[in-house]
Amino acid sequence: MQDTNSHLALFFEPIRAYLEDEAVSEIMINGPDKIFIERAGKLEQSTQRFISEPALKAAAVNVAKSVGRLLNDDNPRLDARLPDGSRVHAVIPPLARAGTVIAIRKFRKDKLTIQQLIEYGSITAEGAHLIDACVKLHKNMIVSGATSSGKTCVLNVLSSYIPDKERILVIEDATELQLQQNHLVCFETRKADKNGNGEVTIRDLIHSSLRLRPDRLVIGEIRGGEALDLLQALNTGHAGSMSTIHANSCIDCLSRIETCALLSGIDIPLTALRSQVASAIDVVVHTARLSDGSRKIVAISEVLGLKNGEYQMRDLYAFKLKGIAPDGNIQGFFTGFGNTPTFLEEAGLMGISLDMAMFEQVRC
Ligand SMILES: Nc1ncnc2c1ncn2[C@@H]1O[C@H](COP(=O)(O)OP(=O)(O)OP(=O)(O)O)[C@@H](O)[C@H]1O
Ligand SMILES: [Mg+2]
Known part of the structure; x- marks a missing residue:
């Protein structure tokens, strides 16, 4: 099975660097133009963007498919655990008013002692x-x-x-x-x-x-x-x-x-x-x-x-x-x-x- 970071990176090119950065613990996407990350415990707004809402939604739908789930008008919310343990929650429009919303909690392999x-x-x-x-x-x-x-x-x-x-x-x-x-x-x-x-x-x-x-x-x-x-x-x-x-x-x-x-x-x-x-x-x-x-x-x-x-x-x-x-x-x-x-x-x-x-x- 693929490593999740590369697995996610396949769909989420604009946030690839954050997926690879160990200091980033959470990635929050509020529609295609607004991305926030938590790095070393602090929330920052990113300058990265998705090219369009359809591109962002397609990424979320692909994540759902990759874990055998559906994300569509009948199932507009996704609560998924990726193969490496990372947690993804997504909500698509029209429930999410300003575009697809996704939060990724990255899995930390080395648990805090x-x-x-x-x-x-x-x-x-x-x-x-x-x-x-x-x-x-x-x-x-x-x-x-x-x-x-x-x-x-x-x-x-x-x-x-x-x-x-x-x-x-x-x-x-x-x-x-x-x-x-x-x-x-x-x-x-x-x-x-x-x-x-x-x-x-x-x-x-x-x-x-x-x-x-x-x-x-x-x-x-x-x-x-x-x-x-x-x-x-x-x-x-x-x-x-x-x-x-x-x-x-x-x-x-x-x-x-x-x-x-x-x-x-x-x-x-x-x-x-x-x-x-x-x-x-x-x-x-x-x-x-x-x-x-x-x-x-x-x-x-x-x-x-x-x-x-x-x-x-x-x-x-x-x-x-x-x-x-x-x-x-x-x-x-x-x-x-x-x-x-x-x-x-x-x-x-x-x-x-x-x-x-x-x-x-x-x-x-
Ligand atoms: N004492 C700590 N110092 C620094 N970072 C921490 C500490 N405790 C937890 N973290 C980091 O904070 C994030 C949230 O931690 P954790 O999942 O334990 O919180 P939680 O309260 O269980 O969250 P949830 O409410 O979503 O279940 C993780 O990225 C974790 O690595
Ligand atoms: Mg918890």
Whole structure:
């Protein structure tokens, strides 16, 4: 099979250089005359153009064909994963008002490691050690954040901390995670065919996974009713599982799980659902893309339970913004809040020692 960059380059001559440039992570085409790219975390407008709308649309249609899909008036949206893992989403006119819109998220073969996240200032060594401890202690963890904030990269790091001897079941819509452990079972969902048949959802795969004796479930992203299946799995003894969700803050993450669980269509009283969320999720790791394009783990928070029907959380460690330098770079520091995790003693018993100084509040 062809390398995707050359495969895409066949259709996308005007953006060939970006496909080949490792520093470019996303290419966004808003009609033939407007192309934006994200390079080293920053958005730039390109001077490249497609010669016409028909040429751009033909490129999108060819990409669809190359992955065995249709992009036409009856199917005006394409959600495709290319052979090398790059993600392409396209919408054609008249839905896209100013011409064919395409976004390409290039696949990064060399996944970011925790050492790189520390080097980039996305987290400190102490923060990484806390996350490692949570994984080793089998805490159920959710990585939350906005679109493109680095959730999947952090989930990849989290899952890399799972000890090799455990049986891990991974469920994704499209393979992005790169676990290296030995005892690994990976599943990918399947979309319905053009007659609407054959769909296999995350929910279906969670059901299969629970019958396959998992020690850990790793679910790429929670977007809908599968949240309820995950909650039930977590509350019935699959501790140490992890996933990601789009949310604006740690507390919002819990409300989003609740909302997604309601999409399951199963009638469950809100109070019962809240107590399921509160007891299933132990730790939330919140990520953000900051104004200078950098991605950070901006908060690690522990879920304490419910009080008067409201979620109680305890921030353990977070990034505090100090200001923005004249060159636009974010300045800040990581700090504790004077709160220690409730699992400190448990960590001690397991021989995991946490640096108590990291939980102290830094005053700057
Ligand atoms: N800490 C980081 N430092 C620099 N770049 C990063 C960092 N984390 C992620 N990235 C880059 O940011 C882009 C988005 O990352 P990722 O896919 O993990 O985000 P996401 O939140 O899962 O996105 P989505 O909402 O689309 O699922 C990728 O190109 C990735 O390589
Ligand atoms: Mg993601």
